[in-house]
Amino acid sequence: MSTAQLPTEVSITEREERVIQCPQGIEEQLKQAAFEQVETNVFVKRRRSWDGESEYKVVEARLDGDELTISAEDIVGIVDLTPTSRLQIRPRIGWSEILDMFLTVSRYNRSLDYQGIPIRDFLSEDVQIEDVFIVIAVNFLNSLDPLHRHGFIRQFETQRTDAVDARGRIDVERSLLNLETGIPKQHYVQKVVDYNTPINALIHCAGKSLLQLFQKSARRHNHEEYFRIFSDLNDAVHELESMGINGDGYNLSTYQQVTSGQLPRHRGYYKRAIEVSKMILSSTTGQSLESGDEELTMDYLFNMANLFEEFSQIVLDEELSKLESNPLYDGFDDARVEGEPQLRPYVDTNQAWHQPDHVLYKGDEPVAVLDSKYYPETRDPSMIRPDREQIFSYAYLLDVDWLGFLCPEGNGHRDLRYREGEVAIIGSNRNFTTESYRDAIRSYLLSVLEDEVDESQLIADFRDQTVCYPDIEEISVEEVLTREEFELEDLVSLSRSIFEGAISESDEVRVRRNLSKQIRFNLSRALKRALADHEEYDQCIPVFMDTPDEAADEDGEEENQWEGESLRLHFVSVGDSGDVADFETIDCFPLDWEGDRDDPPY
Known part of the structure; x- marks a missing residue:
């Protein structure tokens, strides 16, 4: 050795x-x-x-x-x-991404298996409460639930008062003395309930410390669940104060003497609140509140694999819901993802079952089976025999051809040899972020359900045609929605850029000067008129068409008789979430480079 x-x-x-x-x-x-x-x-x-x-x-x-x-x-x-x-x-993965997953899971009140860590370790330089205080706040709030359900510890104080009428026991001797001295009042002995005990004061002080951390860190967080937790914590502290719990007369040395061992048997539900509160104060003050052999624990630790699986199910549900409400697609209304369904292989008994993490259904028919694997990018679950055999058994029971592993990092697919279908790896391209992971799941849902849903002309154009704007070659719908160039704010500038983009894409006209002044004027004026008539939308996404699609009217007659180059103009309203809320399309804006048409383009 x-x-x-x-x-x-x-x-x-x-x-x-x-x-x-x-x-x-x-x-x-x-x-x-x-x-x-x-x-x-x-x-x-x-x-x-x-x-x-x-x-x-x-x-x-x-x-x-x-x-x-x-x-x-x-x-x-x-x-x-x-x-x-x-x-x-x-x-x-980064703490910010872990907290984002945690906040998302917390919003749905999903339970996670927390672990404990000795507070003396938590006070080290490596882990600071600022890194994980959101998680601690959730646990602090959860620890208060039993107190509200079963009741707060209280103590009674005796007060004496002279009054004509009041609650309490009448002290006859003192009342008679009042009458003899000319005071026409009874003397009452009252018991006053006092909730400001050392244990409750400890909990209140911990809540105030967490509120200060939230206020200091507000600028670093913009997740809606962060503010919900902050609001709940603020309400919890105010409720304690409304009961008269304020910590007056107590200090850290008092709180150090508070232990769960002092609790009466019927107050055992206080144990977790005491431990979490002492952990918070120890962490925020830098002074350990351990007493004797008691070792405080904090429960910010959790099983990352469980957290990732819970987060994955929520993202699948949320992204599917967004697609259902997205006007660019039709047919997602009966699609759903079921988490951990029990697949029973036998007809004569329910005592045996298999349980995949996620199953995607369209109507009553399963479409894909997915398993969450909290693996690094270097570990491919499709090449790990136990993982592979497990998901193939699920696919056999469900009779599906689409199989997938949800991983924080990595993407790709392997085609199946003996049947149509694939095993996909769905995750962030490189470094895991919750945003890129959501994008990967959204793309996967679209690809799996491609034959089951109808897409709008706008989506088809982005796949098959060219966005008509200078210096933009390939771009996604999601990217366009964030670009200022397409906003209907400056109609003159936007129409000029669309016009220049059309010239650069055209096979009939190469440079602007090849067009007569009158033709340039007519096309530019018609384009600005089309944009002005749709100013209620947020953006205009122009698409260049070499040969326009022929659309038929209600009688089956061809509605579009123009055979030359044209533009298809998509007008889009963007919702608060950044997705398309509404859109309208001008199918054919003729690019009459020769001035052959008698009527204007628009």
Whole structure:
């Protein structure tokens, strides 16, 4: 064994391995740090969730001579590696993306399996409460629910008052004395309920500390769920204050003496609120509120694989809902994604089932089966035998040809050999962001349901034709909606740019000067008139047509008799979400370069 000592801090990224030199006697040190020996030279550390119902493998340590190989799972946080060395498991995606996923899941009140981490580790320089206070706030609010449901701890104070009429017990002796001294009032002894106990004051102080963090960080967050949590937290603190809980007369030393062990048996529901509140104050003040042997825990840690799966289901639902309400498509109204359905393979019993993560249906017919895999880009689930066999078994039971793995990073597909269909990898192109992940899922839904829904002419034009604007060659509908060039603000500038774009695309006219002044005037005036007549829309998206499509009127007669080059003008209104809310199309704006038409183009 090596005589080298382990560093006090060892860092590793989730789902990765790291080999370090270890000292003699490392086996006993691992056991002292709560590692369990599962076989010769193999040690595992597990952590339980708050409710104690779930247990997760956090890290595995394998000993080979004087080398210790550390393998991390999907649980992010800090744990003891040995009594003198700590192991920090870092997330492989950014904290901002993790919080975005968390806020999205929280909005739907989905439950996640949280893990605990000793507060003394949380007070290290590596993890700050500012990074995860939103998650902590959600847990703080959840810890208050049992208090509102079962009642707050209270104490009673005795007050005496002279009054003609009041509530309370009458002190006869003092009342008679009042009468003798000319005071025509009864003397009442009243019991006053006081909720401003040390335990409630601790909770109130923690809530105020979280509010300050929200106020300091408001500029860094624009997620609507952030402001909902802030509002709920603000309401919770005000409700405590309306009960007279304000912390007057108490300080940190008082809060340090508060422990869950002091609770009466029937007040056990206070335990989590006390622990979360002490963790918050310890983190915000930098002073540990541990007392005696009690070890505070904070529950910002969660199983990343579970979080990603929950987030994926929500994104599938939301993106499908957006497509259903998008006027550019028709036919999404009976499409849905069912999360974790139970597939029962046998007719005579329901005691056996398979459970995929997500199944896409069109009407009552399954279309695609999807599994969420929180894998790095370098790990392709379609090439991992257990994952591959699992999703093929789902496909067999559902009789579908579209199979997909939802991953944070990576994309592509593999065509099936013995039947039509594919196995797709759906995720961000490179670095994971929630926005790019949503885009990937949206694109996948469109491709899978392509034959089941109808697309608008605008979508078809973006695929098959050319957007008529100078210096723009390939662009998506989503990109156009964010471009100022197409806005109907400056009609003169927009019409000039469309006109120049048409000339550059034309095979009949190469330069502006080849057109007569009258033809330029007529076309420009007609184009500006068309734009002005649709100013109620936000944008005009012009498409150049070499040969216009022939549209038929209600009697089946060809409505468009123009055979030359033309423009198709799509006028679009953009909703608050940035998607198309409404649109209208001028199918044919003739580009009469020769002045052959008797009537104007528009």
